[in-house]
Amino acid sequence: MENIDFSKVIDRTGFQSVKWERTAEVFGTCDVLPMWVADMDFRPPIAVTDALRQRMEHGIFGYTYPCESAVKAAAGWLERRHSWKVDNSWITFSSGVVPSISTAVNAFTKPGDKVLIQSPVYPPFMEMVEKNGRVLVNSQLHFQNGEYTIDFKDFEEKLKGGVKLFILCNPHNPGGRVWKRQELERIGNLCSQYDCLIVSDEIHSDLVHTPNEHLPIASINKDFLKNVVTFVAPSKTFNIAGLQASVVIIPESSLLDKFQAIQEKNGFHCPNVFGLTALEAAYHYGDEWLNSLMPYIKNNLMTAISYMKENIPGVKTFFPDASYLLWIDCRKLALSDKELQELLLYKGKIALEPGPKYGPGGEGFVRLNVACPEATLLEGLTRLKKALT
Numbered sequence: 001m002e003n004i005d006f007s008k009v010i011d012r013t014g015f016q017s018v019k020w021e022r023t024a025e026v027f028g029t030c031d032v033l034p035m036w037v038a039d040m041d042f043r044p045p046i047a048v049t050d051a052l053r054q055r056m057e058h059g060i061f062g063y064t065y066p067c068e069s070a071v072k073a074a075a076g077w078l079e080r081r082h083s084w085k086v087d088n089s090w091i092t093f094s095s096g097v098v099p100s101i102s103t104a105v106n107a108f109t110k111p112g113d114k115v116l117i118q119s120p121v122y123p124p125f126m127e128m129v130e131k132n133g134r135v136l137v138n139s140q141l142h143f144q145n146g147e148y149t150i151d152f153k154d155f156e157e158k159l160k161g162g163v164k165l166f167i168l169c170n171p172h173n174p175g176g177r178v179w180k181r182q183e184l185e186r187i188g189n190l191c192s193q194y195d196c197l198i199v200s201d202e203i204h205s206d207l208v209h210t211p212n213e214h215l216p217i218a219s220i221n222k223d224f225l226k227n228v229v230t231f232v233a234p235s236k237t238f239n240i241a242g243l244q245a246s247v248v249i250i251p252e253s254s255l256l257d258k259f260q261a262i263q264e265k266n267g268f269h270c271p272n273v274f275g276l277t278a279l280e281a282a283y284h285y286g287d288e289w290l291n292s293l294m295p296y297i298k299n300n301l302m303t304a305i306s307y308m309k310e311n312i313p314g315v316k317t318f319f320p321d322a323s324y325l326l327w328i329d330c331r332k333l334a335l336s337d338k339e340l341q342e343l344l345l346y347k348g349k350i351a352l353e354p355g356p357k358y359g360p361g362g363e364g365f366v367r368l369n370v371a372c373p374e375a376t377l378l379e380g381l382t383r384l385k386k387a388l389t
């Protein structure tokens with residue numbers, strides 16, 4: 001059994017870490033504790049580093065192909081962890097979920113077509129639509145009593161307006177929601193009714209906190225299989241985002257052909273050899289590591305929530321259904337987003353994601369990443385208190 005110690009502080013500086021070494025470029029100061037971008041300060045499972053070492057020791061890194069064993073590892077993971085039986089022929093690979101979203105936008109829509117999102121949401125959803133010359137349509141989520149819900153009346157109105165593609169975030173970043181079966185059924189039915197394809201970004205799906213359960217929208221009924229394109233990855237789950245390998249699941253062969261045609265057009269044929277090696281090892285052998293990670297994250301989330309409740313009046317935060325990101329409601333502090341950032345960066349010396357980056361509905365919020373050793377988290381919470389009290 002692997003000896004897993006998530007409390008060990010590992011210095012990441014000197015290894016091109018965006019989180020630790022790009023705060024000057026992103027926030028204008030480097031003298032801050034970075035608790036922003038969504039990666040973890042933990043090493044991945046030993047099985048992953050062993051597989052990478054073994055591959056590295058072979059010493060020849062010529063062109064590779066996406067082998068059947070990687071496909072089987074991904075399919076096995078989806079069945080084991082999410083009870084989703086995926087046919088091997090539905091699976092292909094990409095260098096990341098964001099590149100996959102861009103590919104999907106190009107494969108399934110034309111310039112000028114409408115693409116729907118639900119803000120506040122992971123910023124590249126908006127960027128991939130607009131940078132590819134498509135028209136962004138937003139059905140903003142409702143926030144009430146610490147929970148995001150979908151305004152289905154507005155959602156349907158937007159679909160009626162001729163939307164071609166809807167990008168679903170499940171589990172939702174930054175809101176932390178794991179969408180329930182009834183919600184997903186309603187989304188799926190409405191999208192089928194209005195002939196709108198669904199791209200489902202399920203990158204946070206392995207990080208769901210019990211008793212919540214992730215339900216891949218494509219798995220809900222046979223009709224949805226024809227209308228849903230799903231993206232997952234081992235990158236968030238096992239902290240290997242820098243290796244750039246993700247999984248694309250497209251059951252409908254005509255859609256898969258269109259997706260792969262755009263990948264080909266862009267000159268993509270296979271993820272990096274190390275990315276694929278890590279993906280396969282993680283999906284084969286990562287269960288035990290992930291089963292140990294989740295209680296550690298849960299504990300950090302509870303620590304952060306109770307600390308804020310006791311020490312920082314004026315901010316409110318809620319336990320997310322999934323992942324390691326806390327979405328903090330600072331609106332009662334009555335500060336502008338600029339003032340809030342200045343206090344965090346220059347008084348507290350802590351870097352958090354500013355809410356407005358996530359689109360309408362993000363104003364007055366910040367996002368805190370708790371995927372770090374407890375000692376780092378406690379230091380961050382002290383800084384947060386200093387900034388906001």
Ligand SMILES: Cc1ncc(COP(=O)(O)O)c(C=O)c1O
Pocket residue numbers: 038095096097098099122169173201203204233235241246
């Ligand atoms: C919802 C969501 N999708 C995609 C990504 C990034 O995916 P990738 O690094 O594979 O492009 C993130 C990273 O935080 C995310 O939160």
